[in-house]
Amino acid sequence: MSxxxxxxxxxxxxxxxxxxxxxxxxxxxxxxxxxSSTITPEMVGFIFAVHNGRDFLQVRVVENxxxxxxxxxxxxxxxxxHGGTTQKPEEGGTPASSPAPxxxx
Numbered sequence: 074m075s076x077x078x079x080x081x082x083x084x085x086x087x088x089x090x091x092x093x094x095x096x097x098x099x100x101x102x103x104x105x106x107x108x109s110s111t112i113t114p115e116m117v118g119f120i121f122a123v124h125n126g127r128d129f130l131q132v133r134v135v136e137n138x139x140x141x142x143x144x145x146x147x148x149x150x151x152x153x154x155h156g157g158t159t160q161k162p163e164e165g166g167t168p169a170s171s172p173a174p175x176x177x178x
């Protein structure tokens with residue numbers, strides 16, 4: 074459920090203060106733990122270092138991100154691919170999955 078239009082979008086006050094003192098693209102990233110802050114048009118062009126629970130991931134804000142939350146672009150879980158062990162070829166012979174070498178004419 075979204076926030077009331079009357080209240081407006083939520084942006085952490087300390088984050089707004091940091092935005093007011095900097096220019097886009099100048100200096101290092103703005104370090105923040107405020108993952109629930111909404112990205113506003115004033116943030117376009119800035120680089121944020123968003124905390125994901127372990128370390129900070131850099132997020133460059135572009136126009137398409139306006140209206141989304143900062144935390145959406147800093148995943149908290151690492152995907153480890155599905156599936157089990159891969160089948161290894163037997164020693165001494167050619168693996169069944171690879172084609173046989175072509176004979177020269």
